[in-house]
Amino acid sequence: MNKSRLLMSLFLCAGLAACSSAQVARDEASALIESGQYEAGLARIEEGLRENPRDTELHMALNSGRALAVTSLLSQADMDRAQRNFAGARMTYSRVLNIEPNNRRAQDSLRQLDYLRSMDEKLELARGDLRRGDIYGADRQVKQILELDPKNDGALELQDSIRLVQSRNVVQYPQLRTRLDRPVTLEFRDANLKTIFEVLSQVAGLNFIFDKDLRPDMKATIFVRDVRIEDAVELLLQQNQLHQKVVNENTVLIYPDSPQKIKDYQELVMRTFYLTSIDANTALNMIKTMLKTRDVFVDERLNTLTMRDTGDAVRMA
Template sequence: MIGFNRLTVGQTLACLLVLTLLAPPPVQAKTRKGDKFYAAGKKAENAGDWETAFEAYENALREDPAEGNYQIGHRRTRFEAGARRIDRAQKLRAAGKLEEALTEFERAFLTDPSSAIAIQEIKRTKAMLDAERRKGTKLGPEERGLTPVESARRESEEKIGRIQAAPELKPLSRQVTSLKMNNQNVRVLYETLGKLTGINVVFDPEMQQPSKNFTVDLTNTTLEDALEHLSTLTKMFWKPLSSNTIFITNDNVTKRRDYEENVVKVFYLQNITSVQELNEISVAIRSVTEIRRLFTYNAQNAILARGTVDQVALVEKLLQDLDKPKAEVLVDVIVIETSRGRTRELASALSTTTGSSTTNGISVGVTPALGSAGTGNTLRLTELTSLSAGDFAINLPSAILRAVMSDSNAKVRQTPQVRAAD
């Protein structure tokens, strides 16, 4: 039995010796080189250089992939480094350098494979390169840097820019020193004014010329005022066709509808609180200005107006007068905590008020209705049944309020404000 025990102990020691010799050497949790990269990453991260910090943490992980601090730093800087590379790639693409931008987007994806923006920008840049190859023409740097959405937006803006605005009359001379003509027809009047100011005059082929002649005597006036004077005198309507040409026709509803310039303008109201108010203003504007095309947009509290220049100007003036802020009353309330003894002193001071009773420092007076038999603060017994809340008044003199606020034992607990709108 003893020999068996000795043999067992010997075998056990032999097994332990073999296991010790075969076991691999212990792995250190950190290496000096990994710590060096980690320190460099921390320094770059503190300086805001996310890409350098990410590369340093990545090098530290290569030295020791199991170290937790290295992993945390690597994950923390991955997103920021990828975002910086995406931003740099977008600037390259905006400058028309599509190939360099694509390379930078791919680097951003390798930095942060979870970035959906990097994947989207890679696809978009590749599509731009493919579209350029299909066209077969070399575009300029600015045009190359436009994404499909930006190209569509630019085309839309160019179309809007090509819409011609109302022509503005620019004569050689706006000043009319003297214009005197006796017993002349409409054509002679307008043509003479055109020669004086350097503009062309075009008449409507269907114009019905008045049978009578007119006499004009104008001095020291402008071209626009002279045209308005002639229009009123001859019952004609004029409009500019270009910077140096005007069109003359009869002034009636049909001709104005056919030739008068219309403008469109959007007005945003600032003090509207309900759809009903917006509709009421719209109805009022439509009735006063007789403008037909007036629409409301409730979501933006906006009114769209289309009409002649004078009509839209009148709409703007009326909206400025109607869109006013509502009247408000602001009441300042002061909640003060004070001692009961101080309250009694204030009550004693308030008790000097003639014809009133005091309760806890507040003066309560009774004011009879106008024309009643009582005078001052006196009441007849027959009037007690007709008293209402309007017959009582509470008086708190400002001097007493200042005394309370200056008392060292008084404490201001709250100072709320009550705002009431009409």
């Protein structure tokens, strides 16, 4: 009887000691994790599990501790990265992988940080592209940089420079503005064309200049109601095979629709394209075939293509 009581007492003491050991491990680990010493806290729980492998609460504490550590470290690493503290972000993402080796978010972030380290080289390449006139190449490089590092000062500055160059390459045409903000009604039968334009000039405040080769006896018949002044002018031009050129916001030049006159009055622009993804001679054939541009020149050494044509044709190229 005394022997049985002794054995029970020994088992009870052992159980109490195990419970006490597990509780100490949990308490110490909790304090370490709360202070941000995640690795040390998790190591303390694992140590407690080696002594008490069947302790359910220790297993639960290990799982919850790992989840808390990973979430907190990822948040800190993301914050460091947003503040451009790339060294701190790298160290913290690495801590995540020490705790959870297969964490995809930390793996991807470290790869992106490796890419960010080469941003200075990439930025210099983009600057070189812009200096050579390869706007497309420079813009592509800058977009790749800003996708990973939206606050990169050098890339943002270069992006502004690219936009400025692009705006200069856009041909700005004058826009016609009339003092008439309401539709017009025209009723003319076999009237002298210049007389009709004189009426429009008085009503809309527009100036019409006529090419010297325009026949003075040209007539037109037009019956339209509630149309824009621009549409009325276009209808008159179509009737008589004429073209117009907007000289400024209130002046229009009227000239005959003939190949020579069109050539005389069309404004031509010239632009050089620095090609990176296509051979210059291949581009030359495409432009001549699709745009019918004749004034195109190729520099095979620099792989550039220079064309002289109307602004619309240059923009399409």
